[in-house]
Amino acid sequence: MTRARKALIDLSSTSYYHFIARCVRRAFLCGEDKYTGKNFDHRRTWLVDRVKLLSSVFAIEIVAYAIMSNHYHLVVKVNRQQALNWSDNEVISRWYRLYKGSPIIDRYLHGDTLSEAEQLLVSELVEKWRVRLYDISWFMKNLNEYIAKEANKEDNCTGKYWEGRYKSQALLDETALLSCMAYVDLNPIRANTANNLEDSDFTSIQERIRHFKNSKATAQKSNQNNENAHQIKQPKTLKSFGTREYENTLPFSFLDYLGLVDWTGRHVHPKKKGSTPKSVPDILVSLNIEEATWLDRVQNYSNHYSNFAGSKTVLRAHAAKNDVNWYKGVG
Structure with a gap:
């Protein structure tokens, strides 16, 4: 039976996790595809580069990885305390490296005078982004969506690239x-x-x-x-x-x-x-x-x-x- 993600990720028990994601439609993540005769070795570079970019933004460290022909393995450590220690500006800077910002945050960064309600909104947004920056689901979503879009663009097609949600395993x-x-x-x-x-x-x-x-x-x-x-x-x-x-x-x-x-x-x-x-x-x-x-x-x-x-x-x-x-x- 499939368990809810919140039942699988428990940072109070362990900060180390192992993930596996597999491709669908007989497509190869990399290597030689015997069905099409194409070689997709370059996609392994996409994945390694993306994992390292995300690790530099998120408070999630890379412990081990292996990029195989139609699936990959990733072992990470979630450094929650690191994210909690970031200043508000550090959180904003990291979030803006990957995602669109917010007009109210732009005003805050510009040094505009904000009302009390606007200051509260800024604080709420920053704390929401802070939590997401050590959230495994946000990390993996960004990773898999990026690879899927790039692969679909290269294959000139649409639809699912991964066979389902990634498998997670807590290392206790x-x-x-x-x-x-x-x-x-x-x-x-x-x-x-x-x-x-x-x-x-x-x-x-x-x-x-x-x-x-x-x-x-x-x-x-x-x-x-x-x-x-x-x-x-x-x-x-x-x-x-x-x-x-x-x-x-x-x-x-x-x-x-x-x-x-x-x-x-x-x-x-x-x-x-x-x-x-x-x-x-x-x-x-x-x-x-x-x-x-x-x-x-x-x-x-x-x-x-x-x-x-x-x-x-x-x-x-x-x-x-x-x-x-x-x-x-x-x-």
């Missing part, structure tokens, strides 16, 4: 976040469209690796200390890794995550037999996750969870909080 604990990120980053390898992480085009892991390699020499020349290393080696457009020691970062180190995903990819690749080092990645040890459990979770991620992902204990607690008897993943 660190293990759920980690396994979802790995699942998303490994999509091309599991689909046998790439043999390694560096060749996994239009994924966040490829972007992170390339940035890390390009900045490594620069970081060494500048003699940056270890305290700042996690910042200078990571793309500014993606949520940074930093472990729990650093505020407002992902609770894992980048090198640990890279090693884990590389190790996992060698096991889940359809043409590889898991010829990997015998040692289990440190990150699994620190989180007390067994090797077999981890590999099964990533390989069969979509079968394990539905709208919520987390440990059985967390899922039961969240179900009880929402007056629901059961969530997929508990059984």
Whole structure:
């Protein structure tokens, strides 16, 4: 049964979410369409560019992404507190980057004298826009509508481009976040469209690796200390890794995550037999996750969870909080 969106998004429980959107009419979001003979690789660039633009406007950070042939995955963190800390002018400036403004706001920005009622209206509009700028539904609506319009314009047609509303999944604990990120980053390898992480085009892991390699020499020349290393080696457009020691970062180190995903990819690749080092990645040890459990979770991620992902204990607690008897993943 389809759940109302407000029942799926609960920022008091988690700020991390995973989204999936799929195309209709046998159209390819990107890649080679065997029905038309056309190539739509450029549409992947549209999507990545749009996601990054929206992230620069909204208080929503990009954690991971993978743009596949007829669907995409996106993992984000909603930074509600950041939006609440913005000044009124900051909110207006951000809103105007994407949407038409309001005559009363234009007068406010121009410095015109406003009546008490007009000042109240300005405050109400600003607060409404502030809430929308950390609202997942507004973020995804802007993303999907933009891509649909551009694709329809290119195809010279009208109608639906996406098969329905996007699927959302709340990531309720660190293990759920980690396994979802790995699942998303490994999509091309599991689909046998790439043999390694560096060749996994239009994924966040490829972007992170390339940035890390390009900045490594620069970081060494500048003699940056270890305290700042996690910042200078990571793309500014993606949520940074930093472990729990650093505020407002992902609770894992980048090198640990890279090693884990590389190790996992060698096991889940359809043409590889898991010829990997015998040692289990440190990150699994620190989180007390067994090797077999981890590999099964990533390989069969979509079968394990539905709208919520987390440990059985967390899922039961969240179900009880929402007056629901059961969530997929508990059984």
